[in-house]
Amino acid sequence: MTEAQTLPTRRDEAWRYADIDAVQRLGTAALDAWQDIAVANGETWQDTMVIGTDAPELRRIRLTLGEGATAAIFVTNTGRDFTRVEVEVTLGKGAHFEFGGVTIGGGDAVREFVTTTIHAEPDATSNQTVRAVHWGTGTGNFLGEIKVARHAQKTDAAQDFKGLLLEAGASANAVPQLEIFADDVKCAHGATVGQLDEAARYYMAARGLSPEQSQRLLVQAFLGDAFVELDDEAAREKLLEAALTALEGASL
Template sequence: MPDATVLPTRHDEAWRYADMDAVARIGVSALSEWEEIDVTDGEAFRRCLVIGSDAPELRRLRLNLGEGARAELFATNAGNDYTRLEIEVTLGKGAHFEFGGVTIGGGDAVREFVTTTIHAQPGATSNQTVRSVHWGTGTGNFLGEIKVARHAQKTDAAQDFKGLLLEAGASANAVPQLEIFADDVKCAHGATVGQLDESARFYMAARGLSPEMAQRLLVQAFIGDAFVELDDESEHERLLDAALTALEGASL
């Protein structure tokens, strides 16, 4: 782990795609500012976040889950400047961690999620679904590390990342990392990056939909996977609306 008294560099794996000039503007003091969240045995915790503004932002959450506890985090990251949500979660026996996130935007901003999921006890599960939509020279990053302790048998952990680039200058990066010491586990990750389905857009246009509406519907369907496990209708709508509002500045 980088020294919190000095600024990180791109030599630090968790910061390899970060906007280091923006990190310097945030300042070294922010690197030691973690929100600590304890979810006791059998309890449930949920938080839904819309993050990002016209200034750089760093949000860091550290969760500790007791036996049989459940934590859900859902986030829309639509900053116009460097915006980073960093999550570290340690799972007790039979606990579950669910994360769904969307990075979306244009300009030249970097938007990223960085997660460290520590399966410390047997029988815990985790699932992370991230969707990234960018245009201009915007960048969306997901760096997800899963650590499985030697005695954490029956771990079941999954990560799924998909990036959608609306313009040639945009980029998306996914860095899955697995550190597994147990032998009876299921750990899976997948990452793909592509462009809008032009045949689907043409189909919609042929039936009278405007290019703007066609793009909106296709992007909405693409990012919907990130929030499929969120059963709070009002929060689901808030996160989705924040993402689609950011889309209004996208080029066609």
């Protein structure tokens, strides 16, 4: 079987908005490169990352959380070519998973997060907050699937996506998927896409702020939600600063 036959296509639900030409440039070796992490019972694991270069990039992380374990991932995705972070997490009893992500940029690049959250045991919780800011013909995607096993009662899972488009040619896509077999659960998702608040920009201009300053402050406030649960202030500032540095290339 040739490489072209094994690569995903847009007919695959998890790749429906991806840059398939870029995926072909990555090749099947990138698709096989999973980072496997097991978090033992009661332990805590956390990772923060800023990703994005001029070349296509794929990060695939597979997490297994033991009973009462906690895992958190916070990401700023500023790729100038197709850049995708994919996370698959399986939660044990009473475990918690936190994900906070930002996609930001212009050009014609596709930047995306794809998550599969498997609530395999009772009493586990998960929360995912994603913010997307794009201009030019840039695209930000969030495909988030939550699976709840039949015996995983008292599951509490949430996803929240908001997109901010600074130019008419940009786009943002959210695809929440719920597969629930238990009956005593809380599973919620929300998705909105809009533009900058012109009233707020006018208010700031009236008080002497330049258009650039106004845009930066409004976007900073918008993005901040993704990193609220990150206790490390230095890491949080690093993620936000990377996003705001990418914003400097945006049109007003």
